[in-house]
Amino acid sequence: MAHPVSPSQLRQDIYRLIDRVIDTGEPLEIERKGHRLRLIADEPVDRLSRISGNPAAVVGDPDDLISMDWSAEWSADHALDPQ
Template identity: 35%
Template sequence: MMSSPSLEQIKTFTPLELQELINALLDEVLKTGNPLEISRDGQLFQILPLEHLESDNKLDDLEPHPEVYVGDPDDLVNISWEHELSLDLP
């Protein structure tokens, strides 16, 4: 049997306040791209922007980090690693 919440636990909203709260939560999902999770009766639901589902390539979701390598990327092609290689195995 489910117990009723106490009066201290009950939050009161007008329909307009509830609509504004939902809109604020949806705006946050759009701004951050992070899904909103809703739990009801042991089931978990997610609200997320549809663009997350439309992407066929997961690499498209990666954010660029140009600060990781500073320099000309073409220089990486010509790096010689032979001096690092040791074929003297025990």
């Protein structure tokens, strides 16, 4: 959890802080006179929905990787000295 903010910090940047709570689902703590208040999103955020795909990812059957010919991609000399 992030460091708590003061009411002055909240007042100064309220819209950005509220948007951060909405976007991340992480509660915002506000500290005043030794008390902590917590601003939380009403609905939990589905963190998996924010994951973007990786175009370099291998899609398919992992068993197919076993029979692939990697000899054009790998050399023993480069593996020993990658510089």
